[in-house]
Amino acid sequence: MQDPLQSLATIMIPAMEKEMRLVLENGGERIDPFYGMMHYHMGWVDHKFGRLSAKSGKRIRPLLCLSVTQAAGGEWPTAIPGAASIELLHNFTLIHDDIQDASPTRRGRATLWKIWGANQAINSGDAMFAVAHIAMSRLMERGVPGETVVTCLRRLDETCVVLTIGQYVDMSFENQQTVTVDEYLSMIDGKTAALLAYSAELGARVAGCQTDVINHYAAFGRDLGLAFQVRDDILGIWGDELLIGKSAATDIVTRKKSLPVLFGLSQSAELRELYTQDASDEPFVKQVIQILDNVKAREFAENYEEQHAQSALDHLAAAGGQGAAGEALYQLSDMLLNRQA
Amino acid sequence: MQDPLQSLATIMIPAMEKEMRLVLENGGERIDPFYGMMHYHMGWVDHKFGRLSAKSGKRIRPLLCLSVTQAAGGEWPTAIPGAASIELLHNFTLIHDDIQDASPTRRGRATLWKIWGANQAINSGDAMFAVAHIAMSRLMERGVPGETVVTCLRRLDETCVVLTIGQYVDMSFENQQTVTVDEYLSMIDGKTAALLAYSAELGARVAGCQTDVINHYAAFGRDLGLAFQVRDDILGIWGDELLIGKSAATDIVTRKKSLPVLFGLSQSAELRELYTQDASDEPFVKQVIQILDNVKAREFAENYEEQHAQSALDHLAAAGGQGAAGEALYQLSDMLLNRQA
Numbered sequence: 001m002q003d004p005l006q007s008l009a010t011i012m013i014p015a016m017e018k019e020m021r022l023v024l025e026n027g028g029e030r031i032d033p034f035y036g037m038m039h040y041h042m043g044w045v046d047h048k049f050g051r052l053s054a055k056s057g058k059r060i061r062p063l064l065c066l067s068v069t070q071a072a073g074g075e076w077p078t079a080i081p082g083a084a085s086i087e088l089l090h091n092f093t094l095i096h097d098d099i100q101d102a103s104p105t106r107r108g109r110a111t112l113w114k115i116w117g118a119n120q121a122i123n124s125g126d127a128m129f130a131v132a133h134i135a136m137s138r139l140m141e142r143g144v145p146g147e148t149v150v151t152c153l154r155r156l157d158e159t160c161v162v163l164t165i166g167q168y169v170d171m172s173f174e175n176q177q178t179v180t181v182d183e184y185l186s187m188i189d190g191k192t193a194a195l196l197a198y199s200a201e202l203g204a205r206v207a208g209c210q211t212d213v214i215n216h217y218a219a220f221g222r223d224l225g226l227a228f229q230v231r232d233d234i235l236g237i238w239g240d241e242l243l244i245g246k247s248a249a250t251d252i253v254t255r256k257k258s259l260p261v262l263f264g265l266s267q268s269a270e271l272r273e274l275y276t277q278d279a280s281d282e283p284f285v286k287q288v289i290q291i292l293d294n295v296k297a298r299e300f301a302e303n304y305e306e307q308h309a310q311s312a313l314d315h316l317a318a319a320g321g322q323g324a325a326g327e328a329l330y331q332l333s334d335m336l337l338n339r340q341a
Numbered sequence: 342m343q344d345p346l347q348s349l350a351t352i353m354i355p356a357m358e359k360e361m362r363l364v365l366e367n368g369g370e371r372i373d374p375f376y377g378m379m380h381y382h383m384g385w386v387d388h389k390f391g392r393l394s395a396k397s398g399k400r401i402r403p404l405l406c407l408s409v410t411q412a413a414g415g416e417w418p419t420a421i422p423g424a425a426s427i428e429l430l431h432n433f434t435l436i437h438d439d440i441q442d443a444s445p446t447r448r449g450r451a452t453l454w455k456i457w458g459a460n461q462a463i464n465s466g467d468a469m470f471a472v473a474h475i476a477m478s479r480l481m482e483r484g485v486p487g488e489t490v491v492t493c494l495r496r497l498d499e500t501c502v503v504l505t506i507g508q509y510v511d512m513s514f515e516n517q518q519t520v521t522v523d524e525y526l527s528m529i530d531g532k533t534a535a536l537l538a539y540s541a542e543l544g545a546r547v548a549g550c551q552t553d554v555i556n557h558y559a560a561f562g563r564d565l566g567l568a569f570q571v572r573d574d575i576l577g578i579w580g581d582e583l584l585i586g587k588s589a590a591t592d593i594v595t596r597k598k599s600l601p602v603l604f605g606l607s608q609s610a611e612l613r614e615l616y617t618q619d620a621s622d623e624p625f626v627k628q629v630i631q632i633l634d635n636v637k638a639r640e641f642a643e644n645y646e647e648q649h650a651q652s653a654l655d656h657l658a659a660a661g662g663q664g665a666a667g668e669a670l671y672q673l674s675d676m677l678l679n680r681q682a
Contacts, residue, residue, distance in 0.1 A: 034509045096467060100460040119441040122463055123508050126437060129470060130501035137495040146487025153494055154478040160471035167464050168375045 004324040005331035009063055012076060012083075016062045019084040023135045024128075037124045038131075041095055041112050055107050060336070061086045061199040067328045068203025068217050071321030079206040081138035082152060086199050088132035089156065093163060095125035100171060132156075144206060152205055159198040166190020173257055184262050185226075185304075193225030200224075204319070216319035220329075223312035228336045230305040233258035237289065238298060240340060249285040259304065260297040264288075267295040309337045345665035346408075346672035353407045353417060353424075354400050360425035364476045365469075378465045379472075382436055382453050396448050401677070402427045402540040408669045409544025409558050412662030420547040422479035423493060427540050429473035430497065434504060436466035441512060473497075485547060493546055500539040507531020514598055525603050526567075526645075534566030541565075545660070557660035561670075564653035569677045571646040574599035578630065579639060581681060590626040600645065601638040605629075608636040650678045 024042070026035050036049040043054030062083035069079040097103075098111040099118050105111060113121035136156060139149045169187040173179050200221030204214040236251035237260055251258055255275060264271045271291045277284070292298065312333060321329055365383070367376050377390040384395030403424035410420040438444070439452040440459050446452060454462035477497060480490045510528040514520050541562030545555040577592035578601055592599055596616060605612045612632045618625070633639065653674060662670055 033513070034506055096463055100463060118459070119512055120509065122437055122441060123505050123512065126466075126470065127502055127505035127509075129467065130498040130505065133474065133498040134495060134502070137491050137498070140488070140491055146489075146491050147481070148487075150478050150481055150487050150490045150494070153491070154475060157471040157474040157478070161468055161475075164464050164468035164471065165375055168461065168468075171460055171464065172374070 003331075005067075005328040005335070008067060008070070008076075008325060008328050009059075012063060012066045013059050015077065015080055016059065016066065016083045016087065017056075019080045019135065019138075020088060023084065023131055023138070024088070034127070037112055037116055037120060038128055040115070041091060041124065041128075043107070043109070047110070047115050054109060057087075057090075057107070059087060060332070061090055061195060064196065064221065064329075064332060065199040065203040067325045067332065068200050068321070069207045070325035071323060071329055072204050072207035072209050072213065072217070072319070073322070074203075074207030076325070078139075078142045078144065079203055081135050081142060082202045082206055083199075085132050085136035085156065086195065086202065088128055088135055089160070090195060092125050092128040092132060093167075095121055095128060097167070099125075100167070129160075139206065148205060148208075152202055155198060155201065155205075159194050162190045162194040166192075166194065178265070179257050179262055181259065181262050181266060184257065184259060188226060188229045189222070192229040193222045196225035196228075197222035213319055216315045220312050220315035220319060223308040223315060224333060224336060227305045227308040227312060230259050230301050230308070231337065231339065233260055234298065234301050234305065235339075235341065237261075237292065249282075252285050252288050253280040260292055260301045263300045264292045264295050264297040267297070271295075305337075309333075312337070344672075346669040346676070349408060349411070349417075349666060349669050350400075350404055353404060356418065356421055357400065357403045357407065357424045357428065358397075360421045360476065360479075361429060364425065364429070364472055364479070375468070378453055378457055378461065379469055381456070382432060382465065382469075384448070384450070388451070388456050395450060398428075398431075398448070400428060401673070402431055402536060405537065405562065405670075405673060406540040406544040408666045408673065409541050409662070410548045411666035412664060412670055413545050413548035413550050413554065413558070413660070414663070415544075415548030417666070419480075419483045419485065420544055422476050422483060423543045423547055424540075426473045426477035426497065427536065427543065429469055429476055430501070431536060433466050433469040433473060434508075436462055436469060438508070440466075441508070470501075480547065489546060489549075493543055496539060496542065496546075500535050503531045503535040507533075507535065519606070520598050520603055522600065522603050522607060525598065525600060529567060529570045530563070533570040534563045537566035537569075538563035554660055557656045561653050561656035561660060564649040564656060565674060565677060568646045568649040568653060571600050571642050571649070572678065572680065574601060575639065575642050575646065576680075576682065578602075578633065590623075593626050593629050594621040601633055601642045604641045605633045605636055605638040608638070612636075646678075650674075653678070 020042070021044070024035065024038055033049075036045060039045045039049070040047060043056050044052060046052045065083045065086055066076040066079050070076040094106065095112055098106060099113045099121050103111055104114050112124055133153065133156070136153050137149065139152060140146065166187050166189065169183065170191060173187070197218045198221070201214055201218035204217040209217070233251070236256065236258055251261070265275065268291050271288065274284070274288060274291070316329055316333065361383070362385070365376065365379055374390075377386060380386045380390070381388060384397050385393060387393045406424045406427055407417040407420050411417040435447065436453055439447060440454045440462050444452055445455050453465055474494065474497070477494050478490065480493060481487065507528050507530065510524065511532060514528070538559045539562070542555055542559035545558040550558070574592070577597065577599055592602070606616065609632050612629065615625070615629060615632070657670055657674065
């Protein structure tokens with residue numbers, strides 16, 4: 001097998017998609033507007049509920065979960081309901097995030113709230129949250145013991161609380177004059193890292209691992225998430241415009257509070273002064289990047305990223321995953337950690 | 342025991358409140374804004390997070406759940422986590438309902454979104470939804486078998502899907518020219534009856550009842566909910582103003598689509614014409630009531646109410662509850678069904 005990740009993804013993702021459709025299709029009878037709105041968000045139908053094959057997300061979380069189950073000595077199909085649950089949960093958070101951020105588009109399509117209004121979108125998100133739980137409970141039907149399923153569900157909801165804390169902190173930033181580096185790191189820990197940590201943890205729980213192995217997989221997922229997010233922040237300023245498909249300066253123009261910027265603001269009074277201005281032209285962007293380079297903001301962020309990338313790989317090694325799925329986990333890490341776009 | 346319901350409520354409700362605080366207090370260390378917003382909604386603190394004893398809801402759902410467990414041969418304290426879960430879930434729906442209805446106040450206090458904005462309120466509701474699940478999973482710690490807990494959780498989420506369908510239908514009414522009596526009844530089946538049905542069902546599941554008994558309790562709760570809601574509709578037009586504390590005409594002035602009105606609209610072209618007008622003065626209200634009386638809208642609603650009230654009592658009898666808790670269930674039914682306000 002030349003490419004374990006690709007080979008596994010090719011069979012795992014369609015199986016997971018099938019499971020999501022099963023719990024979201026209400027017996028498959030008809031797509032009324034209630035289920036239709038959720039199907040629209042998933043990219044399965046257009047806004048008139050006609051069949052569609054829109055670009056879906058990358059399905060990183062379910063792939064992580066299923067690969068861990070297999071690498072840790074379980075059978076990956078056992079974990080399919082859990083992987084589907086995580087992906088549905090992730091999509092519930094996106095539906096509500098889009099309302100909160102007032103985002104008009106996602107993956108090139110109008111967001112749910114933009115078409116059906118915020119009230120229906122709140123309700124669709126709530127419904128998808130409930131469906132995500134129903135998906136998880138189907139682990140029972142794959143022979144996972146009842147007590148383990150309860151633990152998986154409980155950890156899912158504890159993770160949701162962490163996600164909502166991250167979202168709370170993120171939204172609070174808008175009303176804050178200054179956001180510290182520590183506040184930012186605690187925010188991404190909740191918003192990005194917690195669900196990746198849980199994805200890996202769940203895979204290990206379904207495989208029936210011991211607590212220390214479960215903890216290594218969870219820590220692996222968390223560090224991966226933190227490093228991934230900070231890489232995103234770096235690419236948002238210094239990324240190759242051609243590769244990332246948008247102006248690298250976007251994060252500066254929009255005054256996004258990302259790690260390099262927050263570090264820069266903490267170090268440079270000049271940058272703090274500059275960021276109070278309305279400017280968004282090229283000289284402004286160049287000046288900001290110059291200051292960030294001067295205070296070594298990129299090095300600071302890269303150092304943080306590398307520490308967590310290394311820690312992720314250490315935990316993965318300690319977890320001791322085996323076989324093609326074990327290799328796929330290294331490939332997945334490499335893909336997320338070393339991306340240029 | 343002269344008053345079984347009062348005696349049981351006096352011990353059950355504080356025990357359930359204690360459980361809710363336990364899962365909502367995050368170790369009890371400090372009330373930061375994240376937990377503080379949820380505590381505010383529960384009436385535990387004011388908007389500056391100072392201690393408060395605000396009027397709480399009537400806690401009918403947990404009381405129903407705990408009484409069924411006891412009446413069905415279980416020990417009510419076993420069901421406390423389930424009762425707390427239901428009450429938290431109910432409150433999650435209220436937080437989101439208040440945003441969707443743009444309601445500025447609830448129980449005499451500003452709503453959560455009114456103080457912290459819709460975005461934070463969406464997030465607080467999501468958090469409370471997750472916490473409601475965590476509460477339910479604590480049934481394990483009271484000795485309920487894992488498989489039963491998974492079933493209770495799954496039924497909780499299936500109920501949530503029904504609730505969100507009811508909410509979807511209710512919100513869709515705003516854009517509909519006509520709402521039929523059947524559409525309305527299916528809406529209240531979701532919005533009001535489903536959670537009462539689940540409350541009674543859960544009590545029976547925790548008590549370890551057989552399927553037929555569980556089904557009788559669920560049907561009892563559902564019929565109770567339907568009769569209760571229609572009674573509410575009747576009181577909203579013909580209730581005693583002094584008893585219900587608001588003008589009985591409110592539902593007519595606000596053009597609320599309640600059962601008697603929808604029945605009236607289906608029967609009378611004159612009423613349909615009248616309801617297109619902007620009027621809200623006394624002659625208008627009198628004219629509407631006159632038409633409703635002419636087409637026997639009150640009798641229609643009362644007939645529906647009585648059928649479901651009788652069916653509720655039949656199911657309760659068939660369920661065969663025993664002891665003081667069994668009597669309390671009849672009292673609770675009587676209280677909900679025969680109220681004058």
